[in-house]
Amino acid sequence: MMQVSNPLLSVAHLSMRFGGLVAVDDLSFDVGRGDITALIGPNGAGKTTVFNCLTGFYKPSQGRIALSHATSAARDIDVLTTSGQRHTRDVFLLERMADFEITRTARVARTFQNIRLFSGMTVLENLIVAQHLTLMRASGVGGLLGLLGAKSYRDAERAAIARAQHWLERINLVDRADDPAGDLPYGDQRRLEIARAMCTNPILLCLDEPAAGLNPRESAQLTQLLRSIRDEDGTSILLIEHDMSVVMDISDHIIVLDYGAKIADGTPQSIRSDPKVIAAYLGVADEEEVRAVSQEISTGLAP
Amino acid sequence: MWKRCEAMTRTNLTHALQEALRTALITAGLCFPLLVLRLEQDSSNQLTLQQRWSWLVFAVIGLSVARFVGLVLQDWRARAPRAEKPIAPTRPQLARAVSIFGLIALFAFPLVVLAFLGPSGSLKWINNYGVQILIYVMLGWGLNIVVGLAGLLDLGYVAFYAVGAYAYALLSTHFGLSFWLCLPLSGLLAATWGVLLGFPVLRLRGDYLAIVTLAFGEIIRLILINWTDVTNGSAGISSIPRITFFGLPFTAADNGFAATFALEFSPIHRTIFLFYLIACLALLTNFITLRLVRLPVGRAWEALREDEIACRALGLNTTRVKLTAFALGAMFAGFAGAFFAVRQNFVNPDSFTFLESATILAIVVLGGMGSQLGVALAAVVMVGGTEILRELDFLKLIFGVNFDPAQYRMLIFGMAMVAIMIWKPRGLISTRTPSLFLKERKNIAASHVGEGRG
Known part of the structure; x- marks a missing residue:
């Protein structure tokens, strides 16, 4: 897990079960303050489920989702957790809050995979x-x-x-x-x-596949917009995206999900060369092939 | 080229004629036993067979002509292919002109009718047409908030109308409260019931919401029938105090309205006063709704109709948004109910059947959901139209003296609804006017506007 000092959002042991189906399995990650963090993974990996848990559309089966507006010690979050309250002035436990409160008081905004404009x-x-x-x-x-x-x-x-x-x-x-x-x-x-x-006026903006269906020129406009949101508005961004050129271009931090569990977490450079990620994306399950792929990478076939 | 075109037209015409002939034959065959032969008892209690050939002739001619015209039109339309144009939104200026004209016509109506027909002749027009239509305009505008703006399908709207009517009836007969005091109380009580119903129900969506509101409407009616100690059951509450002119009764007495203003006493004075009263109430409803639509509350209603999930993602408390719409709609129904009670001096549960809810909903749908002007026009057409059926005595010349057009009210009503759904599926006025603008107010075509899913 990538070390994020003083994280804005801290997800711990998040699980979401629908009956017998485990969509998200004991997932923990941090989102850095002022970062663009990408959540990637093959189709059905549980990325949108994580988003729905973060923004209150689902109540997670288990886990803690803590958002802190100001720099706060991990102890503050623990105190709030045991107090049974939903939030203090600047620490929010999102799993305890209703969807509209999360936008309203915790200041987490989101977009949808299938556009939902009025x-x-x-x-x-x-x-x-x-x-x-x-x-x-x-x-x-x-x-x-x-x-x-x-x-x-x-x-x-x-x-x-x-x-x-x-x-x-x-x-x-x-x-x-x-x-x-x-x-x-x-x-x-x-x-x-x-x-x-x-x-x-969000502090964290969650984008569900913002580049889906865009042409290269529109994608470029989008990355520019996202950068300006991070740099000028000071809003941190968490995004789900399949377009790897966009992800690698703008992300400060990438988390990779597969079958509801985290398989990698790090900077774009480290993710790019992670054999488990490549295996998950290419659909390779065999340990030996994973080794083969990683060897290929080290010999310089991959970028 | 031209010749070929003409030849094609000729074959199509022949085809249309053949079709018309076939329609005529089928109609004649089907309708002969239904329309022509009729058994009736004569004075000596014997059955006699009557023959009504004129009915058959009208049916056959009517249907075959309709078939022929329909086919020719279809052909003509196929021949001149026009570019698929999106329905042009109505211009705001036009709507404005119609509204201003309507407003002037509204206030001039009773005086003009009175001037032409005199006090006794104009009573029917002012009461049966004017007041009756305006009650439905007001109810339509009230329901428009719930159905048209917030997109919540409410099939039990008449329940709140009943609450308002009984509130005035009970408060005035038992406690002697005046109409002017009871009017806000009725609205408040109806709104309270709206919130009470809303809390458990508004988590339902679409069809489920419709069913529960339908049931609520019936529950209120059944309570009114069965709680005889309070409501006097099906017999209803009679001798409800009549309307006064701010304290002056409309009677022939010395302290009455007519004597005070040195007029000759006439019952038409009360009717005219009632007309202006309901006109003001309806306009108040309209004014408040139009203002609210430009405020965050109203925009939240429309956003809710467009996409509830997006609303929640933007921090809108959707339960509260729905409750405000429900309560406000109910309040206007409560006002209308109090007016209904003071106009009739009598209320009983028969006035609050499901058919009333259906009529009000039909007015909203026919008018175009969300359009204030459309709803007003639809109320005029629906209520005025059914009243006008009583006036069509000349039809007796065609269909015989026993023919009563008013009996075909529901049939015509149904056919009108079907016709509207074919030609104007989104109602008479289906465009939406934006609540605010940056450079220019452009109306929005119906195809973009959502209908709400609950």
């Missing part, structure tokens, strides 16, 4: 719905301030639009702001979904 709403509205909570607070008790058109609410709405516009500029969609989201081409929809997740 296709009948405009691009701008999609970004405004993501700022629901701020606007809801501004609209006062029972929405009364908003209903009466109070200045404080109008200011909040203007700020929300400005924030949406900022993200539209970053994903190059200002001109399409007033078009229905369902009308956008596929690549734009992917980027819009990321921008929408970013409008919730």
Whole structure:
């Protein structure tokens, strides 16, 4: 396991069982603060299940998922765990929280493998719905301030639009702001979904196959966007991805899953040459072949 | 080239004629025993066979002409292939013009009718058409929040209407509370019931939600029938206090409305007042809904209809969003219920059957889910249409004196629904107006807008 000092997210002994099927089996990993971490693995390895556990869509059968906003000692997490509480001011046990709370208070946002935009709403509205909570607070008790058109609410709405516009500029969609989201081409929809997740002001952004179905040019735009999110917004990224060129290009840290268990964990360089990873991807099970493959690597056939 | 085209048309015409002829024969064969022969008892209790050939002739001519026209149209359409155009969204300006015209027509309606038909002649028009339609407009707008905006299929909406009506009936007869005090109370009680029902039920989705709300509607009705100590059972509650003009009763007495304003007493005054009252209530519903749609609450409803899972991923508490929609929809039904009770002076459980829920839902679906203007138009068509059937006396000239068009209400209603579903599957006005915009407000075509799954 790669040593991550002061991790943002720390997953320990996570298991998810559906009846007799073990989708995730005793998985532990850390996500570094300010890193782009990739979760890779063959189809059916349990990557999306891990995401669903992280974001509260599934209640894990077992394990702890701890998120700490500020630098906090491992002891703080242990104290919270035994206290039976769900979260303190900046330590959150995600497995105890409901899905909407995880976005709202723990500030973990996500996108979906099959794009889930509000296709009948405009691009701008999609970004405004993501700022629901701020606007809801501004609209006062029972929405009364908003209903009466109070200045404080109008200011909040203007700020929300400005924030949406900022993200539209970053994903190059200002001109399409007033078009229905369902009308956008596929690549734009992917980027819009990321921008929408970013409008919730997350500390950790979970992306489920953001490059799926993109052409090389769109992939390049995507990596640029993800880098800028990490560097300019200070949001850490955890992503599932099959496109190895994207993964190797932008990741600071890669975790490899196969059959629900972790088989490798390290920097892109170490993963690239890990015989177990290559075996899992090429579908090689035999120990001897694994050895053969690793020999091939050491003799310099692989990059 | 041209000749070939013409030749093709001729063969197609012949084909259409043949088809029409075949339709005529089949109709004649099928309908002869059904339409022509009729047994009736005469005054001496003997059965006589009556023959109604005119019915058969109309059926045969009607169906064969329809078949012929249909085939020709089909042919003509196939000949001129037009580019597949997406349904153009209605322009916001047009909708605005229609709304303003409708508003003026609404407020002028009773006065114009009164001026032309006089106090006794206009009563029917203001009461049966005006007030009746407006009640359904209001109920449609209320249900539109739940079904059209939040995408939750509610088949028991009439339960909240009943709660409102009985709330006013009971509070006014037992405690002597005035209408103006009972109106907000009725709305509040209905909203409370909306929340009470919502808590256990809103975790269900789609068909399951529909079934449970349907059952809830029936439960309320059965309670009203069986809890005789409070509701007086099927006999209902009568002599509910009538509406007053802010304290002035609409009577011929010296302290009545007519005497106070030096008018000649006429029952039409109360009806006109009721008309403006329900018009204001309906417009209040509309105003609040239109405002809410532009606020985070309303946007959350629509987002919920589009994709519930995405809503949760964005930090929206979907249970709370659904409850606000349910409670608000119920509240407007409660207001309408209180109005219903004060208008009728009498309530009984028969007014709150499933058919009412179905009618209101049909209005929302026919109007185009989520469209306020569409729902209003649909209410006019559905309620006004069924009322107008009573006026079609000239049909008796064709179908005989025993023909009562009002009896075919449901049949026509059904055919209209089928026709709408074929030609306008997303309702009369199916485009959605965005809640806010950056540069230009562009309406969104129905094909993008979700229908909700529960």
